[in-house]
Amino acid sequence: MAKILLGVTGSIAAYRACDIARELMREGHSVQAVLTRAATRLISPDTFAALTGNPVVVDVFDEPVPGQIAHIRLAQEADLALIAPATAHTIARLALGLADDMLTTLALATRAPILIAPAMNPAMWSHPATQAHVATLRERGVVFIEPAYGIMACGDEGWGKLADTPTIVQAVALHLRHASDLQGVHVLITAGPTYEPIDPVRFVGNRSSGKMGYALAEAALAHGATVTLITGPTALTPPAGATVIRVQTAQQMYEAVQAHFDACDVFIAAAAVADYRPERALPRKRKRTGEAWTLRLVPNPDILASVAARKGDRFVVGFAAETDKALQHAQAKLSGKNLDLIAANNVLEPGSGFEVDTNRLTLLYADGRIEELPLMSKRACAERIIEVVAEHLRQRRGA
Ligand code: CTP
Numbered sequence: 001m002a003k004i005l006l007g008v009t010g011s012i013a014a015y016r017a018c019d020i021a022r023e024l025m026r027e028g029h030s031v032q033a034v035l036t037r038a039a040t041r042l043i044s045p046d047t048f049a050a051l052t053g054n055p056v057v058v059d060v061f062d063e064p065v066p067g068q069i070a071h072i073r074l075a076q077e078a079d080l081a082l083i084a085p086a087t088a089h090t091i092a093r094l095a096l097g098l099a100d101d102m103l104t105t106l107a108l109a110t111r112a113p114i115l116i117a118p119a120m121n122p123a124m125w126s127h128p129a130t131q132a133h134v135a136t137l138r139e140r141g142v143v144f145i146e147p148a149y150g151i152m153a154c155g156d157e158g159w160g161k162l163a164d165t166p167t168i169v170q171a172v173a174l175h176l177r178h179a180s181d182l183q184g185v186h187v188l189i190t191a192g193p194t195y196e197p198i199d200p201v202r203f204v205g206n207r208s209s210g211k212m213g214y215a216l217a218e219a220a221l222a223h224g225a226t227v228t229l230i231t232g233p234t235a236l237t238p239p240a241g242a243t244v245i246r247v248q249t250a251q252q253m254y255e256a257v258q259a260h261f262d263a264c265d266v267f268i269a270a271a272a273v274a275d276y277r278p279e280r281a282l283p284r285k286r287k288r289t290g291e292a293w294t295l296r297l298v299p300n301p302d303i304l305a306s307v308a309a310r311k312g313d314r315f316v317v318g319f320a321a322e323t324d325k326a327l328q329h330a331q332a333k334l335s336g337k338n339l340d341l342i343a344a345n346n347v348l349e350p351g352s353g354f355e356v357d358t359n360r361l362t363l364l365y366a367d368g369r370i371e372e373l374p375l376m377s378k379r380a381c382a383e384r385i386i387e388v389v390a391e392h393l394r395q396r397r398g399a
Pocket residue numbers: 190250269270271272273274275300301302303304305317318319320321322333
């Protein structure tokens with residue numbers, strides 16, 4: 001069972017965290033409570049210490065076990081961090097990456113998934129500042145357990161009440177299940193553009209940022225998968241835990257995919273591979289002559305089609321970046337390339353496609369189903385695709 005860090009902040013709902021701690025322990029989890037200073041004015045750390053059997057920490061310098069640095073040990077040991085209730089102030093501190101008490105320090109130091117159940121006055125919850133911080137944290141993969149509607153302690157009515165205890169405990173259970181549903185599954189992902197050299201300083205490339213592929217790697221890791229990320233040149237930092245293979249050209253990406261495909265269970269081709277390369281890369285920089293210059297391009301291998309043709313029982317996902325008739329073209333690629341799923345988008349649509357953080361995808365399944373996703377962050381799109389992969393593997397295991 002899991003080790004859960006329970007962060008409690010200075011909301012009037014702080015007393016409800018006792019109940020949440022008890023329910024989590026009833027499910028078999030161990031709970032380590034971490035209170036903010038404001039929370040200690042509303043509820044005593046001793047209550048949590050007695051309930052959970054673990055000494056409660058508040059300050060960064062609280063060292064319940066002599067000789068151990070508590071914030072690092074607790075951060076590393078945790079399987080999941082739940083902050084319930086979370087005030088607007090703590091949400092803001094988390095979004096900014098502040099580390100001015102034990103709870104915010106742990107939130108920065110841990111690699112465990114973080115779930116936040118906010119509780120505050122409705123005006124504070126709907127305030128653009130709070131909503132912007134929530135959006136920032138969501139982008140980073142933090143999961144929010146939405147507050148409920150009701151009458152607050154102050155008498156105001158609206159959205160802002162701490163979600164009820166069963167909802168919070170269920171969200172934790174669901175998340176823990178998610179965190180391991182791809183355990184033992186090897187996911188191979190291509191990401192970013194490829195650069196096809198013209199001469200030592202110039203290349204033929206495209207505007208792919210790599211964000212979609214990196215978000216997929218992050219989501220697959222969060223579900224417990226072993227991830228190999230084969231990436232073209234990007235400015236992004238790969239997610240911790242992925243095996244990263246850096247390539248420049250389509251030919252190098254092709255070779256890397258061929259070398260790793262046999263060992264994978266799932267292949268996701270998110271790279272924007274240059275379809276053509278200059279026939280010959282010049283050994284020296286080409287000088288300007290003032291004359292017209294014709295560059296002869298030859299086709300690159302289709303990486304996705306080459307491996308999907310021999311996929312066996314692997315689940316293979318492709319992307320289709322289109323500018324017109326997106327569904328029709330995507331459908332043709334789905335069947336033509338022998339895929340299980342294709343994610344299509346119209347790159348001319350605002351907020352969709354290259355260099356932006358959002359995407360509007362339509363998922364086309366091999367069995368004919370079509371699922372339209374709303375415009376959302378690439379991380380959220382990635383999460384849905386990884387869920388589809390997990391659902392597929394679950395069904396196959398059950399079959
Ligand atoms: N792809 C690939 N190798 C290539 C070209 C594309 O692996 N040489 C993969 C991409 O990663 C993507 C999918 O194939 O998952 C579709 O790529 P796209 O460029 O949209 O399709 P193409 O097959 O290149 O067709 P077209 O350019 O005509 O749209």
